[in-house]
Amino acid sequence: MASDAPAPGATGRPRLAVYKLASCDGCQLTLLDCEDELLHIADRVHVAHFTEMTSLSDTSEPFDVTLVEGSVTTAEQREHVRHIRASTKLLVTIGACATAGGVQALRNWRDASEMLRVVYARPEYIDALATSTPISDHVKVDFELRGCPIDKRQLLELLTALLTGRKPAIRDESVCMECKRAGNVCVMVARDEPCLGPITHAGCGALCPSYDRGCYGCFGPHEAANARALGTWLREAGAPAAEVKRRLRLFTGWSPAFREESERHDEG
Amino acid sequence: MTRDDAGEVEERTFAVDLLTRVEGEGAFTLKVAGGEVVDARLKIFEAPRFFEAFLRERSMHEVIDVVARICGICPIAYQMSAARALERALGVEPTAPLLALRRLIYCGEWIESHALHVFMLHAPDFLGYPSAVEMAADHRALVERGLRMKKTGNALIELLGGRAIHPVSPRIGGFSKAPSRRRLRELRDDLARSVDEARETVRWAATLDAPSFDVDYTFVSLSGERGYPLESGETILVSGRAPVALDDWGDASPEMQVPHSTALHARLADGTAFLCGPMARLHHHAERLHPAAAEVMAEVGLERSVTNPYRSIVVRAVELVHAFAEALDLVEAYEEPEAPYVDAAPRAAVGCGATEAPRGLLWHRYELDAEGLVRDARIVPPTSQNQARIEEDLVALAPTLLALPHEEATHRCEQLIRAYDPCISCATHFLDLRIEREGV
Ligand code: SF4
Numbered sequence A: 001m002a003s004d005a006p007a008p009g010a011t012g013r014p015r016l017a018v019y020k021l022a023s024c025d026g027c028q029l030t031l032l033d034c035e036d037e038l039l040h041i042a043d044r045v046h047v048a049h050f051t052e053m054t055s056l057s058d059t060s061e062p063f064d065v066t067l068v069e070g071s072v073t074t075a076e077q078r079e080h081v082r083h084i085r086a087s088t089k090l091l092v093t094i095g096a097c098a099t100a101g102g103v104q105a106l107r108n109w110r111d112a113s114e115m116l117r118v119v120y121a122r123p124e125y126i127d128a129l130a131t132s133t134p135i136s137d138h139v140k141v142d143f144e145l146r147g148c149p150i151d152k153r154q155l156l157e158l159l160t161a162l163l164t165g166r167k168p169a170i171r172d173e174s175v176c177m178e179c180k181r182a183g184n185v186c187v188m189v190a191r192d193e194p195c196l197g198p199i200t201h202a203g204c205g206a207l208c209p210s211y212d213r214g215c216y217g218c219f220g221p222h223e224a225a226n227a228r229a230l231g232t233w234l235r236e237a238g239a240p241a242a243e244v245k246r247r248l249r250l251f252t253g254w255s256p257a258f259r260e261e262s263e264r265h266d267e268g
Numbered sequence B: 001m002t003r004d005d006a007g008e009v010e011e012r013t014f015a016v017d018l019l020t021r022v023e024g025e026g027a028f029t030l031k032v033a034g035g036e037v038v039d040a041r042l043k044i045f046e047a048p049r050f051f052e053a054f055l056r057e058r059s060m061h062e063v064i065d066v067v068a069r070i071c072g073i074c075p076i077a078y079q080m081s082a083a084r085a086l087e088r089a090l091g092v093e094p095t096a097p098l099l100a101l102r103r104l105i106y107c108g109e110w111i112e113s114h115a116l117h118v119f120m121l122h123a124p125d126f127l128g129y130p131s132a133v134e135m136a137a138d139h140r141a142l143v144e145r146g147l148r149m150k151k152t153g154n155a156l157i158e159l160l161g162g163r164a165i166h167p168v169s170p171r172i173g174g175f176s177k178a179p180s181r182r183r184l185r186e187l188r189d190d191l192a193r194s195v196d197e198a199r200e201t202v203r204w205a206a207t208l209d210a211p212s213f214d215v216d217y218t219f220v221s222l223s224g225e226r227g228y229p230l231e232s233g234e235t236i237l238v239s240g241r242a243p244v245a246l247d248d249w250g251d252a253s254p255e256m257q258v259p260h261s262t263a264l265h266a267r268l269a270d271g272t273a274f275l276c277g278p279m280a281r282l283h284h285h286a287e288r289l290h291p292a293a294a295e296v297m298a299e300v301g302l303e304r305s306v307t308n309p310y311r312s313i314v315v316r317a318v319e320l321v322h323a324f325a326e327a328l329d330l331v332e333a334y335e336e337p338e339a340p341y342v343d344a345a346p347r348a349a350v351g352c353g354a355t356e357a358p359r360g361l362l363w364h365r366y367e368l369d370a371e372g373l374v375r376d377a378r379i380v381p382p383t384s385q386n387q388a389r390i391e392e393d394l395v396a397l398a399p400t401l402l403a404l405p406h407e408e409a410t411h412r413c414e415q416l417i418r419a420y421d422p423c424i425s426c427a428t429h430f431l432d433l434r435i436e437r438e439g440v
Helices: A024-032 A038-044 A073-085 A094-100 A104-110 A114-120 A152-164 A173-183 A187-191 A227-236 A239-247 A256-264 B051-055 B060-068 B074-089 B095-128 B133-138 B140-161 B182-185 B188-206 B247-251 B278-288 B290-301 B309-333 B383-401 B407-417
Strands: A015-020 A048-050 A063-069 A088-094 A142-145 B011-016 B028-032 B036-044 B219-223 B236-238 B348-355 B358-368 B374-380
Touching: A015 A024, A015 B182, A024 A038, A024 A063, A024 A088, A024 A094, A024 A187, A024 B011, A038 B011, A038 B133, A038 B140, A063 A073, A063 A094, A063 A152, A073 A088, A088 A094, A088 A152, A094 A104, A094 A142, A104 A114, A114 B095, A142 A152, A173 B309, A227 A239, A227 A256, A239 A256, A256 B309, B011 B182, B028 B236, B028 B383, B028 B407, B051 B060, B051 B374, B060 B358, B060 B374, B074 B348, B074 B358, B095 B133, B095 B140, B095 B188, B095 B309, B095 B407, B133 B140, B140 B188, B140 B309, B188 B290, B188 B309, B219 B278, B219 B348, B219 B358, B247 B348, B247 B358, B247 B374, B278 B290, B278 B309, B278 B358, B309 B407, B358 B383
Parallel strands: A015 A048, A015 A063, A063 A088, A088 A142
Antiparallel strands: B011 B028, B028 B036, B219 B236, B348 B358, B358 B374
């Protein structure tokens, strides 16, 4: 339905912005890694703000689509994300940091002031919140792209869909489904490798199993993920509680499904 | 200080509140009063992420996956420095074919990162555009060439590592899976074409106008047994001084916290600011360059000790030739290893490891317990080492700025900072500082 497409800005092209919060830049780099498509994208959309790519910043009118990478870890970022929300029609969060708090959410289980001391001798110079949280905890988000980093094909599909006003064809299913389509032999069966594939959102193309290792869950849980069943299974297969907990708490550990299950294996 | 009655003491401030076309978030201020620099700061306000803190109590096998997330542009550098440090702690050495594969994937990262910097981040400064996209309107072929080279680098990483950003196969002792000879050889044509395109890039970069500005640098680079410094090395070379053993680097270049940055500053123990990265590598190791790179370097008349940071773009282009040419050689010579990795049993130990990230020396140190859990981690990234040097360059640059129009002077500072290819996410191990924004 063309009527759902964002109304073009003054340049006649939809206005795109890219912002970052606490992150590694990998998800926004995914856009620059679209080597074959980048110049075509730039022909069709007006990149109005994207500091890693351009010195131009045109914030004179609202953006049509804004991609935000990174999690909220400081009071300033909390304000910033509200400001971003107010200046865009569609807000898309990209990557594990933005959608689940990212690897830096590991601090959420620890005493933040102790964390500060480990890295900085003079923590009083620093302002950081005790937690790293996804953007959807703070403002309304229109679409989430998963992954650490996001997948290039999914990003292109999403941008195309938003620009033409159709629904993005991004399936909510597990990595196991992608593994089957890729014709992989299951690593849990063949190699006794613990794998988070059964509970992890598809999108990477079953990368880890294709490279002979278990999935580490960087796309976070899919909708119907039964983390409890997998946690129980891993324990019965002989993994100690501490290990199951660690595996669940990595790049998307703060997502509700992984968090709850990891806490079940918390031995105090 | 302000302008006095006679107008003799004039204060000028050059500043940019948010640096663009760099990785991560930073700003700078350069304040000059009465011809004297009163303040020069590269301000890094990227929010810290505390990697060293949460690496504690993770399994040694998770370290390589975790540290990749410090930086999306140079994840392999983090993975490789961690792998070296952990292997040295555990007393294992990957087999020769596996070490060759490490060099190969690392070549891919240099290509991807250098091509990004040369064409998309830095070239627009020289040609006068806000970005590579606007530049492409007038220089389409140039930008397309850059993108093509970058894509070839990424294709190499994708084949070896599964994906270009945060590859999944690197592990302690090697890789989870090694590529087949057939798949690898499919890359030969692209690599061969890219060697030529990289040579063209050197010729083009050598024609760019660089402001005249020279600095007496202390160059710091890794040195090892295998060729141009990349994926391993046991000694750190410091120009004009004695080499430093890898294990001693943490003490030789202590990191300090400064109030205006969430990144720690490293200097030599006597306070000297030093430079690491492409210019330092070339200074120490020009004779180890691949012949293809050495030839084109001679052709354009580039000296081994480049002391003008604005010309780092030429050095990066020379390293692009090297990375493509070495990658092609490695692909030609590749034999599938018997096993993709060498097994390593956990033990209580300490290990240091360093590699040359695209931006310079990246040093790691880990302490493991008997179960293989991390007890302590320390990471010294290139940009925190270059930060003090960037500030001193700004000070040295100041006298040449006063006669320029304000905008041009400010741009020249920004261009200087960009010439270092700072990687701010890397430098910020780390925390958010309140930034005092001086009113301009
Ligand atoms: S989700 Fe992963 S790749 Fe993306 S910004 Fe965060 S750490 Fe980087």
